[in-house]
Amino acid sequence: MQDEPTRRRYEKLIDRLESLMRAALKPEYQGYYGRLILVSDDLAETASSRTSQRAAREAGRRLGWKPITRLAGGRLFVIDKWKVPEEIEQLAEDAAAEAMDRASRDHQ
Numbered sequence: 001m002q003d004e005p006t007r008r009r010y011e012k013l014i015d016r017l018e019s020l021m022r023a024a025l026k027p028e029y030q031g032y033y034g035r036l037i038l039v040s041d042d043l044a045e046t047a048s049s050r051t052s053q054r055a056a057r058e059a060g061r062r063l064g065w066k067p068i069t070r071l072a073g074g075r076l077f078v079i080d081k082w083k084v085p086e087e088i089e090q091l092a093e094d095a096a097a098e099a100m101d102r103a104s105r106d107h108q
Helices: 004-024 040-044 049-062 086-106
Strands: 035-039 067-072 075-080
Touching: 004 035, 004 049, 035 049, 049 067, 049 075
Parallel strands: none
Antiparallel strands: 035 075, 067 075
């Protein structure tokens, strides 16, 4: 069993990650398409990578996500894998298409 200070630090980490995840959500997607990317500097000051992954999954579950985590290139990726409703998926596809159109116009 963890000691009390360790447990409190872990709970604070979960709270911090939940806050970051919540802030990264786009309101128009109604809580879907959740994702968070943390760089190694963010992770090094908080906890080990395994602890960070476990805390990120817990934070995601608190938000109703079906979270998966991956470490790659010094980054921790947290992604919500819930099935997205068709109308939200279409909204996201339209937004991506508009962004690509803007980018291609800017480079002409």
